Amino acid sequence: MSAEAHTSTEYIKHHLQNLTYGQHADGTWGLAHSAQEAREMGFMAINLDTMGFSILLGVLFLFFFRKVAQSAATGVPTGLQNFVEWIVEFVDSSVKGSFTARNPMVAPLALTIFIWIFLMNLMDLLPIDWLPGVAGMLGLPYMKVVASTDPNATFGMSLTVFALVIYYSIKMKGLGGFIGELTLQPFGKWGMPANLLLEGVNLIAKPVSLALRLFGNMYAGEMIFILIAIMFSGGAVLAVTGGVLQWAWAVFHILIITLQAFIFMTLTIVYLDMAHQEHH
């Protein structure tokens, strides 16, 4: 019993560890072969699986959309063009609905966020042992397929969005306007410290909530898949139950992954809209 519990714990831990490349404690460079090693590598390390899958999916997305963009004709759209146009119009109407200023960057940004996050989340629907199994056969110690369960990926995106929010806040309102927005409301100039505290929290909460919401949802979903997968080794009855549960959770997860991509996109649009608007 304790042996089994031990393997279960190892199984879970194994699935939650990224394939990390960095400098070992003894000064050599290489892959981390345990969570302990990965932690010791500190900041100067890179998660090869997160980078690899996210770049692969992003390139896939841009490749297909670019192909359509090149051959985009005004006649009757067919197949892939139809699909791409449907998504583009969906994103475009979302942007037009929430973004009141004029900025040609916001709509492509929203499209990239939506599709990229959706594709990264979609990897969650692959049975969780397939790609890590293949990686194990190739001699890689770890393989985390879903890039959006890595906080590096979600924070990478949300911090980029945050940088854009700050950039456009200053560009639209001026440095003085931006600082004024942080310090002069809601209590007027005599409540400046309180204002700064409130508005600062408000500002910082944007990227943190964006990143953690996506990360938390995907991480929890992945965790449930892992727990269900453990049932497969628990005898016939548990295996069948696990199969049914996995199917049910996957169906429900389709909703979650789309919803999370949509929420990330919509909040980005809203934050950028707020950055473009003058408060008086």
Add this chain to the structure above:
Amino acid sequence: MNINMTLIGQSITFAIFVWFCMKFVWPPIVSALEARKKQIADGLAAADRGKHELELAAKRASETLHEAKLKASDIIAQAEKRAMQIVEEAKDVAKAEGDRLIVSAKAEIEQESHRAREALRGDVAALVVAGASKVLRREVNAQAHADLLEAIKNEL
């Protein structure tokens, strides 16, 4: 689960993807969509215009047809009138010709009878003279009594 260089790598990757999407993906697709929207609107407008023109044409055609009918019935009426006129004229001409023929026939008859009467008168005078000479048994000098004979002839 460790925050490391991946954070920066992901940010850069994300920025590059957004840039690429903004540069090469979004504008062509959106402009194609706009162009198609415009094309469809134009097509619908053209269809509307065509329908309107069709209505106008139908109206014009029925007007023309109506005019043609009126003209045709006018022409027919005129032709009938003209035919009647021709018949009337022909009748008049025929009647005049007939009258003329009758008149000339009558004149001829008159002339003929006059001539016959003259001839008859001559004959009767000769007969009378012959008779009278026979009666008188005397030679009546025709030249000497020509005046007399002529007077008698005129009396007959």
